[in-house]
Amino acid sequence: MFLASVADPLDAILRDHANYAAFTTVKAFTEFVGTNSFAGAHKPDDPEQTRLFDVWVDGYGFIGPQQFVADFGHLPSPRVVYTGKLTGTFLEAVRVGRYGVAEGVVCKGGTGGVDVWMVKVKTYAYLERLKESFGARWEDYWE
Template sequence: MKEYPKIPNYHKYLDKDCIAFYKMDGSNLRVEYSSKTGWYKWGTRLRLFNETDPDYGCAIPLFHKKYAQDLEKMLAKFYPKCQSAIFYMEFFGPKSFAGQHLADDEKDLVLFDINIYKKGFIDPETFLKVTESVHTPEVIYRGRLTEDFVTDVREKRFPIDEGVICKGMDNPKNPHSQWRCKIKTLDYLAKLKKVFGTGYNQYWE
């Protein structure tokens, strides 16, 4: 199952057009769908898991309740010949921080990306179109990725907590030319330093 690509910081993407999505503070999970076997494989960014997993097993019934049926309809409508697809979600609770979760916290899942077999990741505009009926991250900004926009994110001049994920296309005709970058707030940086001290960089950009 394809791992989600590592997201770099913004510097190499300055002055490119982008859509900036609200970034949730959680863990990256993935689920694979097959037209023959349905929802059959689950993983974090680095390992597989099932419903017995003490940390992430609860995400499976949550996904089936919140997303499975609607996403099957979406595939049938927009990708009727799709043999398989991987759906990427953020897993988090109200008290989650830097990928750490409390066992008694009520968890949620939010879909943020889709990879279609032999087509690659869906571009951000198409993603918004095909997922209109399901819960996805809020769009915070559309336009050029500028230093002024970065400053506005850093200073929380948008309704955000951790930060944003920016997505764009170097070539709209090439589905494999999609790029992503992350920008986090100074408030979040201060929290990381308070909790992790000199190890904060592991959770920063």
């Protein structure tokens, strides 16, 4: 499934796009998810997919969030729920569940290369599921 959904189209972009064709080493970061995946555990019969969430280019660094969406956003990847300044209001909105995400979001900023930063923000509902499932070890799976 990885080859069909992400690797083949990613390879075509990297070979044909002027921004990437000259680079020899590129790392693609993906997440394997299923409908009932939770805290990195997957159900054997669950329909699964691979989502691309970052691209790193040797000699440059991480592709910035706007460029990532422009170049790779049509591939299976997490949806963009917000663009704008990272504020406490936005972080709290994620935590209370206003964006309809099961686990949370990864906020990214910067233009690319060493300028890229990122932070995870998880929902309070996910926190409660972690506590129910893992007891005292819930922090092993938190932000």
